[in-house]
Amino acid sequence: MEVLEAIKGRRSVRSFEDRPVEKEVLVLLMEAGVWAPSGGNAQTWRFVLVTDKETLRKIKMVSPGLLGRPPAVIVICQDVKEALQKGGTMGSETLTKMDSAMCAQNIMLTAHSLDLGTCVIASFHPKAVQELLSLPAETVPQLLVSVGYPKRVPSAPKRKTEGIYFFEEYHG
């Protein structure tokens, strides 16, 4: 699938078929993630791939943003201790979020090009997810990406076009 076609065709999918996604494909998605740039090439991202139904059920309970029943969730984490060492508070507080998000976008575009549906989720309780996945204190979940074969694909929310683009400088 062409890049721009994938970018425009990707939807946030929140309704999934009840069938698993091949593990090799899920690994491919995480590998696509790490081809994102990272601030100062820090690469402090960590991933937990969750497909176990009981763990997914528990994650869902602490994640208001996780809708539907995806057969897989990729938990994008950051080693905030390493990020702090490498990039100071800019690294641990800002770049970790940005790197995770660019990584998530790679995952979602690749998934869409393989006819999979995804949704990126920031609304969850990081500490609870951390505990559920036995993550050490410094490995902090930043984003969840649900992955599955879409049951329903919503239409695209209309993109704002007014007052969004400025040329050379702001014109209020």
Next chain:
Amino acid sequence: MEVLEAIKGRRSVRSFEDRPVEKEVLVLLMEAGVWAPSGGNAQTWRFVLVTDKETLRKIKMVSPGLLGRPPAVIVICQDVKEALQKGGTMGSETLTKMDSAMCAQNIMLTAHSLDLGTCVIASFHPKAVQELLSLPAETVPQLLVSVGYPKRVPSAPKRKTEGIYFFEEYHG
């Protein structure tokens, strides 16, 4: 260009040819940006496209991360006041950063598919850029994306593979 080919082939370009990029192409890049998801569909991003050489020179002076002499810089901003209204402090402090980053990744992948080079830059002085572009207080620059025809394309930094991927739960 195929999605995964673009994801793996994109480099952070910091050396550009001295020739302009067509305005229509730069607008297309910004439009690709807004096809990223945004937290709660907030779409609080704002863009300033800068191609004026004198403005670029001034931005470069306050942006340690901006290397080379790109003929264009897309300044990705966020209306943090609107983001706060829509998503509380989670919106204004976290989702703005993540949305900007997913947007930047779309811009960079699309640019790469058009044989353009880009670099995403977080190391700059937001207030100075804000002033240079006459941005109102609530419209805060989050990321710069330099765009141009690449003069030199660096090789890919080796991606970490050890201790990055975990399955079902963390194993220290």
